[in-house]
Each structure stands twice: as structure tokens, then as C-alpha cells.
Amino acid sequence: MNIGKAAEASGVSAKMIRYYESIGLLAKAVRRENGYRDYDERDVHDLRFIKRARTLGFSVEATGELLALWRDKSRASADVKAFAMRHVSDLETKISELQAMTRTLRHLASHCHGDARPECPILDDLATPGAGETEQDAQVNGVRARKPRVAGAQIRSARRPATA
Amino acid sequence: MNIGKAAEASGVSAKMIRYYESIGLLAKAVRRENGYRDYDERDVHDLRFIKRARTLGFSVEATGELLALWRDKSRASADVKAFAMRHVSDLETKISELQAMTRTLRHLASHCHGDARPECPILDDLATPGAGETEQDAQVNGVRARKPRVAGAQIRSARRPATA
């Protein structure tokens, strides 16, 4: 099976398949005489596995560990579960951060007339030295304080035209 | 004021101040005779503004637009509000995505014994061709389907040692 077919069958783009191979997440594909990579069902299985793990927000690195766990027939389910729950906890941290942001923004927006006048509490807040140190923002800052940066689940959603 | 002081006063690293200048988010700083950048209170204000906007998940690009809105004394508050609410909507999309992930993972984990035995529904799910197409995952896939990718708020949280 060519890389294109494997891509179609797994939902992982050919580009990414080559990338995963290059970083060692996937074993080097067998080459045919013409130099084309050749895949079989087992490869497609791995690709689907990867795809699903990525969909669930696992980083490529974490996905590699999951793959290793999968291949290790003797691993304890407790290990896998712990791994997954750690990821869940990471996700929940991110969710809290995002929720704090929306809370703050909604709060600011609720005080904004949203009419033709220039006065706008949203910008005023951004422009205020001590902004964000007020009561309703307390949690926001609590979360904000931690250094954001995790491998797992770098989520980005569809860009709005207006934001561009 | 040297860049170091400005960084300290604003909470934006010197590295990032130079970067923001390089991409045009900030005006080019005045240089002193020795070539050092020189900042005043207005610059620090801008930096704080940027810092706060970024904290609220606005992309650098969006932050630039907010700055422009701030400087435009005649803009309508409605414009700012709409801008902010669009961002809120982006954030909420991301939150939904993350929540779908945690739901699915928690669901899988709840079926995992979490003991010394190797059987693990979590890995089984990842390894199953049609995985994620079942009832309780319906919403997950619905969200998953959209192309993720937004400038605003690329959130990543603190990496866990174990995840590394």
C-alpha cells in the first residue's frame, strides 16, 4: 500500500506519516524497489492509533508512550490508566485557564455599552496598570500565574475571518 | 529606562520586547547614544497592555488590533466589544473541544480496572479501527471534525514531569 492509501485509510496525512517516521514515532517504512514506502494493515492500525491519541489531545511524545504501552503486552492497566488520568488533569488545567479568560472577558464586556461611544471598559482594563488584580479576576490570576506550556493538546480552533 | 527595567516594570521579558518590536507590534524604541533602547512610561504602559491582552488569550496579532483600537480615540465601544466577544467565542470552542476530550478519556478510564492486569479499555479504544464512533463520543467527533487552528490563545499548560 502506498503512502497515499495509508493516509486515506488512517486519516493521517502523507505529510504527517513521513514526519512521524522521521521523528521515530513510527518505524521506518519498508521501501519498494521504486523507493516508495510500503504499508500494510498493521501500519495502518498504528496510524489510526496515533490519530486517535492525537485527537484526544495527547502530544506526539505522549502518543509514543501510549504506543509503547500498547505494544507491551505485559503492562499493567493501572499504568495506562494513570497515564490517561494525568493527561485528563492537564486538560482540565487548560480548561480552567480558558474559562478564567472567558469569565474575565465576559465580565468586562458586560460593562461595555457596546454603542457608538468611545468609552470602553474592556480597553480601559487592558490599559490599566493594576488591571486584573480585582476580585472577580482573582482566579484568573491564580491560573495565569503558572507558566503555560504543555506538550499535550495544543488546541487551536478555527480562525475567524475577522480575527485575521 | 533600559530594556531590563522596562521588562521588569511590565512583566514582559526583554527578549519578547525586542521580538514585539521586530514584528511591528511595538514602535521602534528610541536609542540612546550607546545604542541601548530607551523606554518611558508610555512604553511601559503599552507593554502592560500587551501583557494583559496576551494573558487573556489574544494572539499577538489580535493584541495589535486591540492596541490600535485603544489608540483610536474615536472608535466605538461596540467594535471593541464585538472583537472581544468573538474571542470569547473562540475560547469557548476550544473549551468544548478540551471538555470532549476529557469526557471521552474519563469514560474510557472508568472502564479500566486499573490493576496489575494488562487488559485496558483505554488502549483497546485507541487501537480499535472504528473507535470514537460510538454514542457517548458523538459530540467528541463532532467537535473533532472541525479543523483546529486559531491564532488567539494558544494555551499550553505546565508540563508534567511524567508526561515528558
Added chain:
DNA sequence: TGTAAACCTTCCCATCCTGGGAAGGTCAAG
């Protein structure tokens, strides 16, 4: 059979934001 389309290959580039670090100049304090 010829040719064009659809593949495949590798390689480089861009994104987005941030930090690390090197090599070198400058300043302030001891």
C-alpha cells in the same frame, strides 16, 4: 504507444511564541 495526470521522493520554508545562548560592546561599582 504516447502523454498527461496522479502519484511518489526529498528538501526547504512558514507558522506562532518563547527561551537559550554565543559573541561582543558598555556601564557602574568596587
Added chain:
DNA sequence: CTTGACCTTCCCAGGATGGGAAGGTTTACA
């Protein structure tokens, strides 16, 4: 005067993905 703390520019890295060029191969069709 020396030392350390600054500052400067420039390059590199990551994480994950896509775009695209330049070139070889296979396939389908006229």
C-alpha cells in the same frame, strides 16, 4: 582597572502541520 551586570545582534530550538518546489514513477486513457 577589573569584574559583573547590563546591553546589542544573530542563530537555534521546539511542536505540529502545511505549502511548495524539483524531480522520478506509475497509471490511465486516447
